[in-house]
Amino acid sequence: MPEIAEVETVRNTLKKQILHKKITNVQVLYEKMIESNLKDFKKDLIGNEFIDIKRVGKWLIFELENRYLLSHLRMEGKYFIKNSTDAIAKHEHVIITFSDNTDLRYHDTRKFGRMNLIKKEELAKTPAIQKQGLEPGDTHLTSSYLLNKFKNKNLPIKTLLLDQTIISGLGNIYANEVLFASKINPFKKGRDITESECQAIIKSADKIIKRAIELGGTTIKSYTSSLGVTGRFQQELMVHKRENEECKICHTLIKNEKINGRSTYYCPNCQK
């Protein structure tokens, strides 16, 4: 399940593989995946080339001369490079063919991912992009910024960490890990979060994301990035998916409870 570290890994691997190659064909096998006009999607891609790949939060942004192709992998979206002559595999929904007879293929078992081809000037007013908050590692992400965002909130901190308009890029796995590293109980209300807890969140989010990127992300279920790289961060998970296993710090059993419908793993002793 791609989070910011996975998306960054995909971005880095794809940049080495697909830039400056002429697009000769586009096949869309699952039309609902494309949020923009389908005919324009094909017409505006064919004959052009990707000149860069950027990222905002969990959104991948493929840059063309006049357009941006926005791509969100949601939980299980993956990109593969294959030969155009290879048979189309199950769950391959969008196939972009280059003039050297290789394909960029988007694969998504859950069909949750979305793509949107927009004119460059539309990027700033595209809601999904425009409302993204600050990323871990951004120097503007300070404790006063977070305190201000949390101060009137009655929602649990776990839910607030998943709100992309506050911090951009944390998903369920890293939200659980960040709270453990910060020694904060996931049920604690936003308005009760202190300045030093904000500092701890900023520090651990940055550290955990950097480490996860270093290790190529976190492989849960079937997730692999475009080069078949297997994320090794999973081995470093302290609480996520470790229900009823011992806390690696104090040996208390890790709990799993739902917060706003999302599995929340925490150590009831370390995170009081």
Next chain:
DNA sequence: AGTGCGACCCGAACGC
């Protein structure tokens, strides 16, 4: 405005 929750998907895991 803030909050809660169903819808979108389908493979895996689970219950019987």
Next chain:
DNA sequence: TGCGTTCGGGTCGCAC
């Protein structure tokens, strides 16, 4: 063994 049911994950949009 096989069938039916439940779950999960990020985001959006709607209801309150």
